Amino acid sequence: VTDLYWPGDERADDLMTPRAWLRAMVAVEQAWLDTLADAGIAPASTPLDGLVEVDEVAAGAESGGNPVIGLVTLLRQRAEGPAASWVHRGLTSQDVVDTALMLCLRDASKRLRAELRAQVRTLTAMADTHRDTITTGRTLTQPAVPTTFGLKAAAWLTCVLDAAQRIATVTFPAQIGGAAGTLSAASTLAAAPAAVLDLVAGTAERLGLAAASPWHTSRGPVTAIGDALGACTDAWGKIATDVLTLSRPEIAEIAEPAGRGSSSTMPHKRNPVLSTLVRRAAITAPPLVGTLHYAAALAEDERATGPWHAEWSTLALLGRRTVVAASQTTELLAGLHIDTDRMAATARTRWADLTAERDAIAAFAASADSAGSASSAGIADDDYLGVTGPLIDAALLRAATWLEDSP
């Protein structure tokens, strides 16, 4: 089921859906139960029902303020054997909600990393291929100096690498703290503090999450993720904005991949649908990022009244939309049509303007009574592109290093 309000939503598959979140909650309960059993605290573990109905749990969520209470009831009813009554013993609702969100976000980040890799590869090739493709450098909408399309692609690449670096630094900690972060109930079950902390570590390990002290109202991990997701949509928003500008028919230096954006009534139109939808994501993400900061700043006591609850849907929206925008950007870049002839023609039309700065400064340097005049005289007349080549190389090197370091 895709979201009618968010065309392209289906690209995110099941990532961050209510169903995925509920399954992740079940996985958290299962991992805790298995860990209790392995530690000899609970009896031999039993498989929990991963097919719990979302609607049933959701309908009961308001009463307790979160979906876990109803979920636990169902899980205990349906599980078989003596371990059934051990489900959730030692945990608190927030443990399950937060850890499950982290599982979902980790899955989303895996997908994001794959998309980012694809984008880095495409942009690397694009920057390299077009290192000598002369085009117009535009500042404040006006033609400024000559540049190459390779350097433009390298700037996009830098944006994507910055985002990838942000995504790479976030961690996904499990949350296991009990009612108020003291692990009080769990301590009742184990013989020694070290054994309690082993339960926590063991559960995190089963889930593939980082072990961490309880962070019920220390929400740094959440804002770090949100900020990184925002950094992604920023990067793609910048690219989409450039594509939208440069694909205007009056400029027409690039165009979206064919096959989308037809109009039912205007046959000549080819709307830049992918860039439009990516830009949509970039416009809606920053406020969601800000919401997570508010939630962190307002998190009072040992569990917050509203700030915590505000995070769930915010993370789901932000996570899912970021994945959709990632996929759209990957497709956009992979199929981008680049009209090098048009770029050259436009730049040559304004060549005198575009080169005025360099000529002026060369003239200044030549006339200046200085040691510099000699060296500047050594520059060839046709060299108006500055160090675009080495700057592209620097971006390519960074990309190659990142690709190697981020399997």
Add this chain to the structure above:
Amino acid sequence: VTDLYWPGDERADDLMTPRAWLRAMVAVEQAWLDTLADAGIAPASTPLDGLVEVDEVAAGAESGGNPVIGLVTLLRQRAEGPAASWVHRGLTSQDVVDTALMLCLRDASKRLRAELRAQVRTLTAMADTHRDTITTGRTLTQPAVPTTFGLKAAAWLTCVLDAAQRIATVTFPAQIGGAAGTLSAASTLAAAPAAVLDLVAGTAERLGLAAASPWHTSRGPVTAIGDALGACTDAWGKIATDVLTLSRPEIAEIAEPAGRGSSSTMPHKRNPVLSTLVRRAAITAPPLVGTLHYAAALAEDERATGPWHAEWSTLALLGRRTVVAASQTTELLAGLHIDTDRMAATARTRWADLTAERDAIAAFAASADSAGSASSAGIADDDYLGVTGPLIDAALLRAATWLEDSP
């Protein structure tokens, strides 16, 4: 289907759901078709299928960037008779999307107005009932001067009336402009400009919306609605924040209605679930309000690339969540437990502090060599409540006027 990420979501019924939006789109197409037929332009109208599958339309929405293209195809396929091919003739996708959103928002606002009325009635009674209930006025968390719970309730009432006033001023215009707001295609169908404008007015009237010139990239109507919705959650957020504070066991002057907020592991707990969930809405709404302002500010040309698309889900979230919070607040207020004994006891415990200001200023006035000394001497010793009574009356009067004026 309720949203697992937003406990209480089911309170909004079908308001602003994808299904409701799609049905509203069908209603827009129907109204336009009927109007064309009545004007003798199209043949006798035919009923369009209101049961269009959301999933099918949603899955095709990305290709054209919005759901209308696929919807129109389906409607034409399924409608019977010669009018079928007339579906959507003269309209553009944005006409249908925007007008349908306005229909949904209008429905949401009807519900909001009903909830606001209920709240105004409850708060009116509460303020009146407790006009002599002495309690502690708190500023910057510290006891300041005596007040009455009636005046606190009147302050909440003022918040709710301010919000209601904002909701009352918004309008819900139809959007019918054709591809670029010129009504060019529609002009082909009608004989004269006045007849074209009659089609627009007639369609708006059928839908119960305001007639308006095209506002494809003049988004004032959208931000006005968003701002008003934000004003609602502000009001309820303030109330919820107060309830959360005053229901802390150490203060315990009020409590949420019984029946919710039990904890599975801590039997003594009675969590203030309604206030918590209302506050959640208040924390997530302002960024959504801001998103709509961005969308308005960035709306370029005759149709925007991203800003427009960013509005759809934002309005759906904001509209639906506001309705949920409205309902929760109504329930919260209606069942609020007010412990007048505890209020009195707490105030009396700190009476000397609470009355220090008044005593100091009375002493000042008495000692001052001024005409004022005499009048101030005339105040009775036990009158520490200022003009709480008349201030309550002023709020009640405003409420009564609003109730009368807003059927």
Add this chain to the structure above:
Amino acid sequence: VTDLYWPGDERADDLMTPRAWLRAMVAVEQAWLDTLADAGIAPASTPLDGLVEVDEVAAGAESGGNPVIGLVTLLRQRAEGPAASWVHRGLTSQDVVDTALMLCLRDASKRLRAELRAQVRTLTAMADTHRDTITTGRTLTQPAVPTTFGLKAAAWLTCVLDAAQRIATVTFPAQIGGAAGTLSAASTLAAAPAAVLDLVAGTAERLGLAAASPWHTSRGPVTAIGDALGACTDAWGKIATDVLTLSRPEIAEIAEPAGRGSSSTMPHKRNPVLSTLVRRAAITAPPLVGTLHYAAALAEDERATGPWHAEWSTLALLGRRTVVAASQTTELLAGLHIDTDRMAATARTRWADLTAERDAIAAFAASADSAGSASSAGIADDDYLGVTGPLIDAALLRAATWLEDSP
């Protein structure tokens, strides 16, 4: 002193400056003192020092959490006669802070209204002058159908009128409630409740503000103002975005007024400075609008711990920047260069595309076996502009009405 971080800041003169705010605080204290004196409560009033040093008051503001405590000390020290010791008696700090902010905002809104009037006049003339200036209607960056520049100007006019309407509905209430909104201290000074309320009403009247019950934590009036300011920058942001697009050399249909935007190193450049700076304001305003909603939603008890304090600078920034953007937009519109030849040439180049929709629908209507075919056949071949004329007239009528109603 202008703000280096906000080029153009000087356009707002003294509006919303710290000095203006401090002067407004003194005016509030003066009005209250005069009212007390007139009522025979305080001795004959005395003029307060309007030249209080901002730095001195600001340096002492942290200790009490706001600037009023230090200000009152200074005012009492410097005033002459027996009334000196009556300064501030009956008021609380928040009364002075809030009322002074309202005075500053009212002054800013006066200036805004004047700018809006100028813009409405310019755009009215522009829309009328260019009612037959054929240009390209662009949707999703692509040429769609023919339109007129007059209708584009009318769309801008609609944006401006929407904003003006929002500004027109806000009110600027005085805040006089005493420590916790009970007017407790003031009640000590006057003989009867009605007399206390007369003091409030009299002070508001002296200041030219609306009388209102205390709104210390009922912040509807503040968000209403913030929302209206945001609506203004939205309108101008949309216009600036269009100017930036249409003034790209590859499009070149309009250009900013001459005289700004030269580049020190690139003599050919003429940067669209005004639109750029207006757009800057539009990008920074929505989050400030959102901050005010947060402040309203989080305002606890009878005085808030942080939300209230967050409003001051937010309102100052929002108010001042809106005035600067207003002035820049007025100048931008007044001097806008409109290249009608270029508009026509570009539209004619793509005429077959631009008219494809109308031709298709005309063909459809002609071929349809329907009552509509006849009427559609009556449309002249050269009528591709739809009802742009009547739509312009509708905007002009609205503008004329507004100009008449808003002296």
Add this chain to the structure above:
Amino acid sequence: VTDLYWPGDERADDLMTPRAWLRAMVAVEQAWLDTLADAGIAPASTPLDGLVEVDEVAAGAESGGNPVIGLVTLLRQRAEGPAASWVHRGLTSQDVVDTALMLCLRDASKRLRAELRAQVRTLTAMADTHRDTITTGRTLTQPAVPTTFGLKAAAWLTCVLDAAQRIATVTFPAQIGGAAGTLSAASTLAAAPAAVLDLVAGTAERLGLAAASPWHTSRGPVTAIGDALGACTDAWGKIATDVLTLSRPEIAEIAEPAGRGSSSTMPHKRNPVLSTLVRRAAITAPPLVGTLHYAAALAEDERATGPWHAEWSTLALLGRRTVVAASQTTELLAGLHIDTDRMAATARTRWADLTAERDAIAAFAASADSAGSASSAGIADDDYLGVTGPLIDAALLRAATWLEDSP
């Protein structure tokens, strides 16, 4: 000069002021000039005037859209010797604006790191001292289970360490790219690409900034800084919120340091001024963080029309306010009054409730027909604090590591 609208502003000294920014711009021009001279390109360098008048430069900033054009004119006029005319040769305005902002932000971050160190030390001691101080763990405002104040302090410490970690990862790159990021003009001056890049690296090194390829519209470095600043105010906002709650007289477990927050009219009051002002910063920061994301996402071409300009004041506000909040939090924590008797008394009053969960789960474990019953029976009756001790130790270890690694 402190900001009347932001009490406590003076704590940030000259950090991020207009004057500091202008001086930083001069430092950038100086570093570039020195580098040109050392490279034998320009004649022997000359000292530039660091005392440039802010007002003069600010007043001329609108015309060119930024303050650099006017600044360069002044610097060339005032510098002596043949190097004067070499000022700014090869740079573009954005190079100077961005690099100067980075210098200011780096200085602010130094101060932040010092404040964070002080807070980490204070909280480390607090957590250690109170590792056995029993108090009430509160969730959703309600007493939940016993905890220790040491663990509460450890949670605050975790928040602060999370923020410190974010600050530690940001970098402050110089921006030297010339008109459109090609270093075209600079290339005219040097003999080879490597020599051009040496100029860039040399200038960055002189300024103590990171060398980087031009990032004129790749704004990842800016959002990374903004996000980290937001993470700081989040951490302090959470602490301030807790202090405000726990210092309510009805709870009274902690209190702000003495010496602030007196009320002129209510002698008994001791307002929590520091927490209030810190919370103010936490409420205003997230929208500013979001603004930087918007600026990044919307940055078009090789220089942006509005998004870039929106960053300057946003960074100045965010940077300066964060420093103020840092200082206030340091003072708040250092002087925090902790009432251990009151904590114990309140917890003991509700002991049966607070321990109900542990008792229930112990009873469950004992009765369960499982391997776990034996181990749970081994827990001593008085152990209701879970693993608070080891959790505190984990936070202390992290703090010690950070203190050692972050000189």
